[in-house]
Amino acid sequence: MVKYKKTERQELLLERVSSDPFLTDERLAEIFKVSIQTIRLDRLELDIPEVRERIKHVAREETDKIRSLSLQEVIGEIIDIELNDHALSLFIAEEGHVFKKNKIARGHYLFAQANSLCVAVIDQPLALTKTAHIDFVRPVKLGDKVISKAVVENMDGRIATIQVVSKVEQRLVFKGRFEMYYTGEGEYDG
Amino acid sequence: MVKYKKTERQELLLERVSSDPFLTDERLAEIFKVSIQTIRLDRLELDIPEVRERIKHVAREETDKIRSLSLQEVIGEIIDIELNDHALSLFIAEEGHVFKKNKIARGHYLFAQANSLCVAVIDQPLALTKTAHIDFVRPVKLGDKVISKAVVENMDGRIATIQVVSKVEQRLVFKGRFEMYYTGEGEYDG
DNA sequence: ACTGATTCTAGTACCAACTACTAAACGAGG
DNA sequence: CCTCGTTTAGTAGTTGGTACTAGAATCAGT
Numbered sequence: 106m107v108k109y110k111k112t113e114r115q116e117l118l119l120e121r122v123s124s125d126p127f128l129t130d131e132r133l134a135e136i137f138k139v140s141i142q143t144i145r146l147d148r149l150e151l152d153i154p155e156v157r158e159r160i161k162h163v164a165r166e167e168t169d170k171i172r173s174l175s176l177q178e179v180i181g182e183i184i185d186i187e188l189n190d191h192a193l194s195l196f197i198a199e200e201g202h203v204f205k206k207n208k209i210a211r212g213h214y215l216f217a218q219a220n221s222l223c224v225a226v227i228d229q230p231l232a233l234t235k236t237a238h239i240d241f242v243r244p245v246k247l248g249d250k251v252i253s254k255a256v257v258e259n260m261d262g263r264i265a266t267i268q269v270v271s272k273v274e275q276r277l278v279f280k281g282r283f284e285m286y287y288t289g290e291g292e293y294d295g
Numbered sequence: 296m297v298k299y300k301k302t303e304r305q306e307l308l309l310e311r312v313s314s315d316p317f318l319t320d321e322r323l324a325e326i327f328k329v330s331i332q333t334i335r336l337d338r339l340e341l342d343i344p345e346v347r348e349r350i351k352h353v354a355r356e357e358t359d360k361i362r363s364l365s366l367q368e369v370i371g372e373i374i375d376i377e378l379n380d381h382a383l384s385l386f387i388a389e390e391g392h393v394f395k396k397n398k399i400a401r402g403h404y405l406f407a408q409a410n411s412l413c414v415a416v417i418d419q420p421l422a423l424t425k426t427a428h429i430d431f432v433r434p435v436k437l438g439d440k441v442i443s444k445a446v447v448e449n450m451d452g453r454i455a456t457i458q459v460v461s462k463v464e465q466r467l468v469f470k471g472r473f474e475m476y477y478t479g480e481g482e483y484d485g
Numbered sequence: 486a487c488t489g490a491t492t493c494t495a496g497t498a499c500c501a502a503c504t505a506c507t508a509a510a511c512g513a514g515g
Numbered sequence: 516c517c518t519c520g521t522t523t524a525g526t527a528g529t530t531g532g533t534a535c536t537a538g539a540a541t542c543a544g545t
Contacts, residue, residue: 111492127351129531140494155532157347163354164316180403205310211414212424213370213407220403233434234402240426301521319502330523345503
């Protein structure tokens with residue numbers, strides 16, 4: 106078995122590692138028929154982190170993917186909207202939204218649905234929640250289809266007042282009154 | 296400082312670990328205020344593998360599998376807790392939490408942090424949000440470290456009243472008053 | 486064939502995050 | 516009081532490394 110030269114081995118090492126980040130130095134040493142130390146030197150020169158870091162990196166990418174999917178910008182799907190007037194959205198309570206014990210949806214998802222809807226209904230470049238008074242009337246269970254309706258009550262040039270009611274099969278589960286701050290310029294800075 | 300009982304701690308441990316597989320025994324011991332050995336015993340009983348194995352597992356999983364499994368249940372990391380009295384959590388506003396345009400965090404994440412904290416601070420099998428009055432005092436920007444503090448004002452047997460304030464670098468960004476419904480039995484059904 | 490540089494191998498001390506085990510301390514109940 | 520479930524403490528051993536030193540092997544050019 107003819108061994109590779111340094112540069113060649115390092116190229117192959119890079120390929121190997123990026124195609125399978127789970128390879129330990131020991132395995133790599135076997136593969137390239139060199140000592141572990143050589144592999145370590147190679148990694149040092151090529152700035153390849155150790156196996157655990159490589160795996161963590163892969164895992165983080167995976168979780169980030171999920172996060173960007175699950176931490177959606179908008180909770181619920183908007184099914185009807187009349188800007189500056191009213192909007193409707195649908196949110197289905199899935200496994201990830203409920204407490205494990207009793208399968209009741211965590212309150213912040215209902216809030217998020219209502220809040221997203223309020224942001225969406227305001228036809229302005231910037232819309233931030235200023236205050237909210239909310240009531241969780243009835244628990245929402247796993248699988249429930251929550252229809253949320255936002256109605257804009259008034260807009261006085263800076264603040265919009267919005268009433269939101271959410272229902273599951275015609276039954277009220279959540280209601281809230283939101284004050285949204287908005288501007289055309291985005292000049293809000295605290 | 297009232298610690299959790301074994302079974303309760305183990306349930307919470309499961310949730311914690313499945314929502315964040317990167318937690319080491321050391322971190323978990325800090326979180327639950329028990330020794331590392333206790334965490335190890337818990338993992339042994341619950342068949343939870345060590346961090347590295349968990350990470351490997353995450354790294355190998357298909358993305359859509361994870362999507363259904365590990366939607367984040369809790370927003371923010373609890374850093375101090377005295378059951379039925381007060382609790383502190385940290386939430387860092389990341390890319391997924393902010394509006395693309397102006398990098399201001401969406402209100403429902405701040406709400407979610409506060410809401411999660413209220414659920415956590417109540418030492419009862421069932422705790423649901425009943426009402427909330429909230430103010431978004433100042434916008435939270437990308438990268439901001441939000442420290443949220445929940446203080447239980449009173450618990451009258453069914454309803455707990457909790458004040459929450461959230462700050463970024465000592466400056467108030469959010470405050471709210473939450474009423475939480477709780478029972479020992481879970482007999483709430485609407 | 487000898488010199489010098491490059492490359493490789495060997496070996497040590499140290500680390501994190503464990504497993505697997507033993508033993509002691511704590512705490513509530515009978 | 517003693518007992519049992521639970522918790523904590525401590526030791527030895529493992530994996531897969533880092534960081535470093537030192538020596539051996541190889542090759543290139545003279």
